Amino acid sequence: MASEGKLHVVMFPWLAFGHVIPFLELSKFIAQKGRRVSFISTPRNIQRLPKLPPNLASLINLVKLPLPLVPNLPENAEATMDVRTEDIPYLKKVFDGLEAGLSQFLQNSPADWNLYDFAPHWLPPIAAKLGVSRAFFFIINAWFMATFGPSASTMVDGSDPRTLPEHFSVPLKCIPFTTNLAYRPYEIKWIRGATKVNASGVSDMHRLGSVIMGSDAIVIRDCNELEPLWLNLLEELHQKLVIPAASCPRRHWLDCKNKGSVVYVALGSEVTLTQNDVTELALGLELSGLPFFWALRKPPGLAGSGSVELPEGFLERTKDRGFVWTSWAPQLRILSHGSVGGFLTHCGWSSTIEGLTLGHPLIMLPFLVDQGLNALVLAEKKVGREVQRHEGDGSFTRNSVAEALRLVMAFDGEGRTCRNKATEISKIFTDKNRQDRYLDQFVEYLENHRAFVQKT
Numbered sequence: 001m002a003s004e005g006k007l008h009v010v011m012f013p014w015l016a017f018g019h020v021i022p023f024l025e026l027s028k029f030i031a032q033k034g035r036r037v038s039f040i041s042t043p044r045n046i047q048r049l050p051k052l053p054p055n056l057a058s059l060i061n062l063v064k065l066p067l068p069l070v071p072n073l074p075e076n077a078e079a080t081m082d083v084r085t086e087d088i089p090y091l092k093k094v095f096d097g098l099e100a101g102l103s104q105f106l107q108n109s110p111a112d113w114n115l116y117d118f119a120p121h122w123l124p125p126i127a128a129k130l131g132v133s134r135a136f137f138f139i140i141n142a143w144f145m146a147t148f149g150p151s152a153s154t155m156v157d158g159s160d161p162r163t164l165p166e167h168f169s170v171p172l173k174c175i176p177f178t179t180n181l182a183y184r185p186y187e188i189k190w191i192r193g194a195t196k197v198n199a200s201g202v203s204d205m206h207r208l209g210s211v212i213m214g215s216d217a218i219v220i221r222d223c224n225e226l227e228p229l230w231l232n233l234l235e236e237l238h239q240k241l242v243i244p245a246a247s248c249p250r251r252h253w254l255d256c257k258n259k260g261s262v263v264y265v266a267l268g269s270e271v272t273l274t275q276n277d278v279t280e281l282a283l284g285l286e287l288s289g290l291p292f293f294w295a296l297r298k299p300p301g302l303a304g305s306g307s308v309e310l311p312e313g314f315l316e317r318t319k320d321r322g323f324v325w326t327s328w329a330p331q332l333r334i335l336s337h338g339s340v341g342g343f344l345t346h347c348g349w350s351s352t353i354e355g356l357t358l359g360h361p362l363i364m365l366p367f368l369v370d371q372g373l374n375a376l377v378l379a380e381k382k383v384g385r386e387v388q389r390h391e392g393d394g395s396f397t398r399n400s401v402a403e404a405l406r407l408v409m410a411f412d413g414e415g416r417t418c419r420n421k422a423t424e425i426s427k428i429f430t431d432k433n434r435q436d437r438y439l440d441q442f443v444e445y446l447e448n449h450r451a452f453v454q455k456t
């Protein structure tokens with residue numbers, strides 16, 4: 001039911017920090033515009049959020065919703081920062097246990113809008129029944145969302161005509177413009193997993209289709225200046241308004257390094273590296289001869305999973321030029337540091353936006369879901385180079401890592417090109433007037449829709 005007074009928006013991200021942070025950034029913008037926000041996540045996630053600016057704290061209500069306790073999911077593994085990739089489907093099942101708590105909150109706290117992520121397929125009808133307007137906030141980009149299928153209804157009922165792996169290695173038939181954007185053979189498992197019913201009892205495709213169908217609008221971290229065709233395509237595919245809201249993020253060991261000389265290495269909050277991945281990436285960094293700051297997140301995993309180890313003697317041999325950080329890293333502060341001159345990234349969309357916002361050329365090493373497509377699009381834009389992988393099994397070597405690093409971090413040749421292109425694209429994300437215009441239009445839409453709903 002609509003709130004009295006200031007517009008009230010309830011924000012409900014999926015548990016991964018790659019999702020939590022964009023929702024928080026958007027929440028801060030909404031609050032900066034004088035509207036009220038209730039930001040809902042688990043106690044551990046709320047506890048880990050960056051401190052809110054004092055002037056916004058009174059407008060953003062941080063709501064802790066405990067996950068139901070389950071036998072083999074330790075209490076501290078509330079967010080996907082602490083669990084292994086293979087446990088995430090199980091975590092989604094646990095996440096669904098939040099339905100009652102969220103429903104209760106919405107009943108007790110009249111809201112005008114509920115913005116949610118791909119996971120809560122059960123939420124749209126609950127919010128609709130309470131007269132709350134709904135928007136699906138897709139924290140990635142339009143080209144990836146278009147991959148999921150020709151329409152939300154085919155995602156929900158599983159009637160997507162693409163049943164074979166090879167169907168995903170060619171562009172979707174419903175794309176009306178020329179593109180070669182598709183999955184490479186070794187990447188197909190990343191998206192096909194989304195089409196299958198998993199431990200949570202539903203497929204990610206079903207979740208995504210349900211939240212799209214149940215929404216009044218789609219909000220997306222993309223903009224017309226980056227890729228106009230895909231944004232327009234989404235509106236046609238899903239017959240919904242698509243509102244751009246990139247919500248770009250408004251800084252030690254690094255101080256003693258030369259300007260632009262350090263490569264920051266970080267692979268987001270969901271990638272779980274194998275021992276071979278860690279070995280080849282470490283020896284590639286060593287072989288490159290470059291200074292590096294490596295945010296190597298080592299999740300404890302569930303039920304005593306094996307942990308990965310750095311190569312023998314690696315830390316000793318690289319101690320003068322490399323730093324390995326093994327807990328949650330202040331990524332934005334590191335990327336903002338003057339000594340950082342490049343970003344080896346998994347192409348997670350939040351990291352990508354952060355790296356490009358700061359004009360960093362990218363060394364790209366995708367692992368999951370949309371990240372391979374993001375690497376293809378970004379390589380085409382010449383903002384970086386992808387680490388070469390074996391076409392068959394997708395494996396990479398220390399030599400391919402070192403080669404990509406040297407080329408992109410070079411101050412001339414390809415490195416200069418990438419840096420210049422990254423600087424160009426940073427202007428899209430740092431153009432405050434342009435991005436605020438999108439966000440103002442977004443908030444205006446929320447208001448106008450409320451007025452419309454109240455009149456009908």
Ligand SMILES: C[C@@H]1O[C@H](OP(=O)(O)OP(=O)(O)OC[C@H]2O[C@@H](n3ccc(=O)[nH]c3=O)[C@H](O)[C@@H]2O)[C@H](O)[C@H](O)[C@H]1O
Binds near residue numbers: 269270328350
């Ligand atoms: C389904 C997948 O979710 C992924 O989330 P993930 O967390 O891996 O990556 P990011 O989107 O970069 O998000 C990671 C976010 O966490 C922050 N961070 C991360 C590590 C750290 O040590 N410190 C930090 O501050 C970082 O700054 C960024 O904002 C991606 O969306 C991907 O597009 C999608 O395929």
